[in-house]
Amino acid sequence: MAASSYVSMVNAHYEEFGNPTEEQMACVSVKNHGNARLNPKSQSPMKITVEDVMNSRIICYPFKMLDCCLYSEASAALILASEEKVKELGVEKPIWITGVGAANTDCFIGNREDMGRLYSNIYAAKSAYKMAGLDYNNIKQQIDLAELHDAFSGQEVISYEELGFVPFGEGGSWIEKTFEKSGEGPWIDGELPCCPSGGLIGCGHAVGATGIMSTGEAALQLRRDAGKHQVQIEKGRAISHSIGGPGAAYAAIIVMENEEGLKK
């Protein structure tokens, strides 16, 4: 049932922009399953090819089995503290939440004028970036990584556009380009690594816990404690993204920075 609401958005996006194609969506699946192989906590690590995704069992057109995350059970936790408490306790390598944005759109997709877009993603991103003093149109150059809500491969591609990484209609060609650059993987370098942890597709989607997981993963990256899937941290800044609710109507974006990021 979740697949049919996401697939409606992806198909409407395809009708408007001619992408993401099935192959471009498959790149996301290969990337996220592949990155998960470096993450000891992931539940769906796989070394697969675009052809494997294309040949996997169809779920609802054009999503195949390997385009979909695995519904799972798991837990995740974050420890949040005030600035005063962090200083009082002398916490080493604290990660600061510098921007938070959340938005809702029509829960019923049939009410939306633009079915191929999730406006809550756009509003949440813009308000989180604004709070952190970042520029929506230039966000890709300002962060080191993004942990996205890739419940379905096609949704990750559309998120690239809604979160401001690339202009509308260019998400498909961007994943193709960045995917090829990293060859056989892992896909944890390049212009902007997305879901270095493996995301929901690679880690498993423990509904309710995944937003916490994605945020924790981004924080580990900024602390340079991510282990084998550590990306290069230059700007000291990352985002995590989560969506949920009926029709995937609710979106939340968190901007995090380490001490170096705060100085920039």
Add this chain to the structure above:
Amino acid sequence: MTDFQDHQIRDRIKIEYMYTMGGQSKFFIELMKNKKLLGTKCKKCGKTWMPPRINCSDCYEPADWIELKQTGTIEVSTIVWYTTSAFIKAVPYGIGFIKLDGAETALFQGIFSENLVPSKIKKGKRVKAVFNKEREGKMTDFFFVPEDEYENWISKPEFEGGM
């Protein structure tokens, strides 16, 4: 430590329950009894809602019931190959958002076709509602078919056309 042994028996809990369609009941009654598709029109802004909303979701004013045409246009669709137990016998089947003629919002409903391929039920294709002969006042009482297949579908013994 005490010696703990666990003995389990498999049993079944059966729950019978009812739920109400509340303010939307008129839609389901008309669907079941008269094969009509009712939408609503906001008393203030005039927006036409389908599925119906008894209060306008835009301006929160009450809305009037209106009968809508049973033809419409597909906004977006997919073909389902994997689903819940209630529908698994029907796969593959199409579903999609359909804007009925005269409505401003789209209805999420089954789209069946004798030649079910993505291009047959894509955006912009014209569809018409077909009703089950046996109706219970549920959304599964009707579905849409491409307009050019309508006569074929309603000639089948289990289905019939609308009013």
